[in-house]
């Protein structure tokens with residue numbers, strides 16, 4: 719696993735989730751109570767972008783249908799999602815945020831619904 723720079727720390731203030739790309743992988747980068755959490759940007763319910771959601775007391779809220787995902791585990795806390803979102807290792811050093819990715823992550827990560835449909839949106 720290698721760590722890649724995602725953003726400057728100041729780009730993700732507390733209580734905010736934003737979208738970033740690293741090696742074609744779309745990530746949701748959130749900060750809650752000072753800690754940075756990085757997940758896939760795709761909700762496991764119907765692939766809505768989690769970067770369009772909100773940071774809440776319970777976890778990361780998908781704004782489409784209200785699922786909430788635990789920041790640590792990615793497990794859904796509130797339905798309709800039933801599967802966890804993928805969480806990535808995070809480092810924050812010298813005012814920069816880094817994400818840990820496997821070498822083949824770009825080939826295996828992405829929106830599952832689009833894969834099923836065989837489309838390249």
Ligand code: FES
Nearest residue numbers: 761763764780783
């Ligand atoms: S797409 Fe996220 S809750 Fe439905």
